[in-house]
Amino acid sequence: MKRPLEPFRIKVVEPVKLVSRQEREKLIRAAGFNIFKLPAEKIFIDLLTDSGTSAMSDYQWAGLMQGDESYAGCRNFFHLKETIHDIMGYDYILPTHQGRAAENILFSTLLSKNDVVPSNIHFDTTRANIEYLGARAEDCVIEEGLNSELKHPFKGNLDLQKLNQVYKRYGKNKIPLVCLTITNNSGGGQPVSMENIRQVAEFCRRNRLLFFLDAARFAENAYFIKMREKAYGKTKIKQIVKEMFSYADGCWVSAKKDALVNIGGFIALKDEKLFQKLQNLLILREGFPTYGGLAGRDLEAMARGLYEVLEEDYLSYRIQHTAYLGNLLIAAQIPVVQPIGGHAVYIDVKKFIPQIPQSQFPGQALTVALYRQAGIRAVEIGSLMFATKNPKTGRWIYPKLELVRLTIPRRVYSASHLEYVAEAVIAISKKREQLKGLKLVYEPPFLRHFTAVLKEIE
Ligand code: F0G
Secondary structure (H helix, E strand, C coil): CCCCCCCCCCCCCCCCCCCCHHHHHHHHHHCCCCHHHCCHHHCCEECCCCCCCCCCCHHHHHHHCCCCCCCCCCHHHHHHHHHHHHHHCCCEEEEECCHHHHHHHHHHHHCCCCCEEEECCCCHHHHHHHHHCCCEEEECECHHHHCCCCCCCCCCCECHHHHHHHHHHHCHHHCCEEEEECCEHHHCCECCCHHHHHHHHHHHHHCCCEEEEECCCHHHHHHHHHHHCHHHCCCCHHHHHHHHHHCCCEEEEECCCCCCCCCCEEEEECCHHHHHHHHHHHHHHCCCCCCCCCCHHHHHHHHHHHHHCCCHHHHHHHHHHHHHHHHHHHHCCCCECCCCCCCEEEEEHHHHCCCCCHHHCHHHHHHHHHHHHHCEECEEECHHHHCEECCCCCCEECCCCCEEEEECCCCCCCHHHHHHHHHHHHHHHHCHHHCCCEEEEECCCCCHHHCCEEEECC
């Protein structure tokens, strides 16, 4: 299998250590079988997330020294504003400390109780921010996007018929905005086509609905469009990105992904009136509008990262790097979501360990096994994260997809690290019938996967 070639070399290293199997056993028990509660220093390869875990470039680090820490009007804000205008075409920006703060400000302004927000698939914080306000988050991804084996170039696409049904059921007045997550994180890091973005925008224009992109991984999405959508094979990434954003009224971005920084986010939009409303809430919740919950230096690193992520040799490496791990697993017949997404490889747990029912959190059981086996941390995107209780019957409704995500931080791990991960998954697959289900000992009222405590079912 062809190893991906890194378009960078290493200037600084950070040691990692594999603690003994005995210690790992002690630690996972002390963490209540919840990998979020493990000390990161006790992890050898951390594939929990690609969020805030990127290695910044020397150019970004140099930018930190040029942070202007003035309370109001710092120069880095203007640099970021110009950058976002140049890349995305939006006139108004509001920096936030990360993506979910942007979601909170946007939704608190736009949503009322019992409103409905359709998307392809809402990410967990997006869904939680909507539900916390008493509104409904409706997932309308195409059926292909819910079938891990089916190959389709744009499994993140939104099904317009499903959107139309939601529109007919609830009516215009109940739908303050429609969103698209690019790439579709909870559905396997799958891209959305330009055609689909255009169609959703057209639907929203016709029905006078606001249309926003949840654009954490916008550059990876653009690269897939270039690779897979005929009309764009020769188009420059920068142009593809500009066109993607041109169809939407605005976006929110967790800059911890494709902006290649460790902290940051923003809302960007076209409409001045909405901007003014959001700005007031930003001041209340995050900070003055020219820093919005970040230091001047963070804004500078973000502005620089937003350009770096558009470099085609970087994106080509990035997508190949993730696919390298995916292909090692496919070659060993491990069931993964295909085609391989942009930022992660997703194991289809229902197929990998069919003997553990969703009520016993098989995805979580697999994350526990990965830590035990090799000191690897992955994350469950399945019944622990997304199961909901039917308020009438009190019965649990489990998500269609039960996944474990092996998320690849940007510019951090080598191909050898990925080979080590593949070996660990393959070793577990050979003894998969020994894996044990889990039960909850403690769960908070929402976003339970972060702090839940579990116990193994003997
Ligand atoms: N939207 C998407 C599509 C995301 O993937 C995330 C975060 C957010 C919004 C929220 O942004 O973390 O900066 O507050 N995803 C991370 C992940 C946490 O691991 O996939 P945030």
